[in-house]
Amino acid sequence: MPWLTLFAFSTENWNRPAAEVAFLMDFNRRVIDEHGGSFHSRGVRVRYMGRPERRIPQVLREAMHDIEELTRENDAMTLTLAFNYGGRDEIREAVRRILDAGLSSSEITESTIAQHMQYPDMPDIDMLVRTAGEHRLSNFALWRLAYAEMVFLPTLWPDVTESTVHEAISEYRRRDRRFGSIA
Numbered sequence: 001m002p003w004l005t006l007f008a009f010s011t012e013n014w015n016r017p018a019a020e021v022a023f024l025m026d027f028n029r030r031v032i033d034e035h036g037g038s039f040h041s042r043g044v045r046v047r048y049m050g051r052p053e054r055r056i057p058q059v060l061r062e063a064m065h066d067i068e069e070l071t072r073e074n075d076a077m078t079l080t081l082a083f084n085y086g087g088r089d090e091i092r093e094a095v096r097r098i099l100d101a102g103l104s105s106s107e108i109t110e111s112t113i114a115q116h117m118q119y120p121d122m123p124d125i126d127m128l129v130r131t132a133g134e135h136r137l138s139n140f141a142l143w144r145l146a147y148a149e150m151v152f153l154p155t156l157w158p159d160v161t162e163s164t165v166h167e168a169i170s171e172y173r174r175r176d177r178r179f180g181s182i183a
């Protein structure tokens with residue numbers, strides 16, 4: 001199954017001016033209102049990654065929950081919206097779960113950490129696309145990006161079209177993924 005994850009609001013984005021935060025909350029609500037039905041009819045499973053319980057307006061939290069429930073059984077693709085999400089926060093949460101489960105230090109492997117993240121079934125990321133000419137991770141998916149191919153584009157997010165996506169995929173196909181090996 002293909003996986004696509006969009007970084008829609010970070011744990012640091014609360015530091016933006018209140019009007020911008022309100023815009024992003026509203027924008028994300030509109031994504032659900034305007035596209036939720038089409039995601040469902042195309043068999044897309046929509047999931048939210050991050051901390052919905054913290055500071056998110058209730059009306060948006062309910063809409064997030066509803067679209068997750070509606071699309072739960074879909075299997076054409078998983079669209080994860082990283083919302084109120086931070087890569088460090090995700091790792092911190094996994095460590096907390098491991099301690100709560102009473103695991104001892106000898107039981108901690110890389111797989112144990114991955115298995116205690118919010119979505120243990122989520123695979124490592126193959127390609128990261130960062131838009132707007134920025135060249136940083138901004139606390140996104142730190143664990144799963146270990147061997148991701150990074151594609152940086154000058155295009156601003158609102159200007160991204162299908163052809164921008166094809167361009168990024170073509171760039172990815174030119175890459176030689178070695179995972180620490182030599183071949």
Ligand SMILES: CC(C)=CCC/C(C)=C/CC/C(C)=C/COP(=O)(O)OP(=O)(O)O
Binds near residue numbers: 007027031081134157
């Ligand atoms: C549904 C959807 C995909 C909405 C998109 C709206 C959008 C582009 C929101 C930006 C949110 C975000 C997490 C930016 C990450 O970089 P940053 O700008 O917070 O980090 P930086 O300050 O390090 O550049």
